[in-house]
Amino acid sequence: MKVATFNANSVRARLPIIEEWLDREKPDLLCLQETKVQDKDFPETAFREKDYHLISKGQKSYNGVALVSKYPLSDVNCELYGTEDEEARFISARIRDLHVISVYVPQGYAAGTEKFQYKLRWLKDLLEHIKGTYKPDMRLLVAGDFNVALEPIDVYDPEKFEGEVCFHPEERAILRDYLNWGLRDLFRMYERGDRKYTFWDYRIPNAVKRNWGWRLDYILVTEPLARRSTGAWVDLEPRLKERPSDHTFLAAQFNL
DNA sequence: ATGGTGGCACCGCCA
Numbered sequence: 499m500k501v502a503t504f505n506a507n508s509v510r511a512r513l514p515i516i517e518e519w520l521d522r523e524k525p526d527l528l529c530l531q532e533t534k535v536q537d538k539d540f541p542e543t544a545f546r547e548k549d550y551h552l553i554s555k556g557q558k559s560y561n562g563v564a565l566v567s568k569y570p571l572s573d574v575n576c577e578l579y580g581t582e583d584e585e586a587r588f589i590s591a592r593i594r595d596l597h598v599i600s601v602y603v604p605q606g607y608a609a610g611t612e613k614f615q616y617k618l619r620w621l622k623d624l625l626e627h628i629k630g631t632y633k634p635d636m637r638l639l640v641a642g643d644f645n646v647a648l649e650p651i652d653v654y655d656p657e658k659f660e661g662e663v664c665f666h667p668e669e670r671a672i673l674r675d676y677l678n679w680g681l682r683d684l685f686r687m688y689e690r691g692d693r694k695y696t697f698w699d700y701r702i703p704n705a706v707k708r709n710w711g712w713r714l715d716y717i718l719v720t721e722p723l724a725r726r727s728t729g730a731w732v733d734l735e736p737r738l739k740e741r742p743s744d745h746t747f748l749a750a751q752f753n754l
Numbered sequence: 755a756t757g758g759t760g761g762c763a764c765c766g767c768c769a
Contacts, residue, residue: 507769508761532769534762559762560769605769645769700759700769744760744769 499754500525502733503600503641503715505697505745509533509564513541515739519747520548523733526568527593529600529641530554533562540564557586563600563642569593578620578627588624596723596754597632601642606663614663617645621672625679632720634680640718643697643745646673648683651692652713664712681718684730684750694732697745706737715748726753 502525506512509530520528528550533540537556545552545566554564555576563586565571571591578588590599601624606617621644632638646669650656659665677683685694695711702710717730730750737746 511761532761559767607768703758741760 499527499752500749501527501529501598501639501641501717501752502747502749503529503531503643503717504736504747505531505602505643505715505743507532507534507743507745509535509562510539510541511741512743513544515736515742517544517548518739519733519736520545520550520566523747523749525749527598528566529598530564530566531562531600531602531643533564534559535562553589553591555586555589561586561602563587563589563602565589565591565598565600567591567593567598578624587620595637597636597638599628599638599640599642601640601644603643603645605645606666606669608663609661609666614666617663618668618672621646621669625672625676628676628681629679634720635722636720637723638681638720639723640676640681641716641748643714644673644716645714646670647712647714648673648686652695654693654695654710654712664714676718680720682721682724684717684719684724684727685713685732685748687724687727688730689732696732696748698737700744715745717748717750719750723752727751728753 556562573592587602604617607613647653696715698705698711733747
């Protein structure tokens with residue numbers, strides 16, 4: 499079973515890239531973030547024509563998450579807080595005995611701001627939800643854009659960004675709590691080297707060429723899944739396309 | 755160089 503996660507920065511603008519990637523890699527599950535589209539306008543036929551099941555939780559302009567699966571999705575939950583008008587950042591479902599969540603964690607703007615406090619709150623609330631809903635011995639996969647670089651090797655200039663948003667000790671401590679509960683950082687399990695990223699800021703000229711990136715996207719899995727995994731990798735090929743996202747695909751393979 | 759990217763929705767906001 500192949501699983502991937504991708505912050506699309508608009509599923510409509512990135513549809514050619516996503517379709518090509520599905521055709522080439524044929525994943526069983528793709529977790530999407532920043533779809534930036536209301537459910538009624540989601541380009542679902544493109545996915546259904548390729549025999550994928552699709553569930554999405556969108557809103558106008560911002561955020562938006564989705565699950566694209568070769569197998570039927572059940573027990574769908576689109577609400578972290580159980581409120582209909584919450585930001586579209588969370589979607590969970592079950593594929594047979596596999597529990598999956600696609601998340602788009604708030605970016606946080608800048609340390610010390612209200613938006614940053616909201617990010618910390620949201621990260622803690624997601625972990626509490628996970629603790630209250632699953633057990634570490636279940637098959638659980640949490641994938642998405644966490645907007646946090648966990649370790650110094652996860653950002654291109656850790657000294658420069660120490661204490662800044664997306665590399666702040668408080669965010670990293672919360673993400674570490676996810677691992678302490680029983681989730682494994684699957685990419686880091688297979689790749690110990692540095693300068694491997696999933697995000698490059700559009701606003702920095704030649705960020706990709708200089709590899710001034712961040713690893714903000716994760717596939718977190720419980721131990722039973724980690725044991726059955728055979729690899730995890732960043733796919734840079736979609737970065738070479740026309741109009742790429744500022745993120746790229748992170749993928750993993752399992753013996754399932 | 756008072757800029758420089760990109761998406762969406764609207765004439766600004768968010769990343």
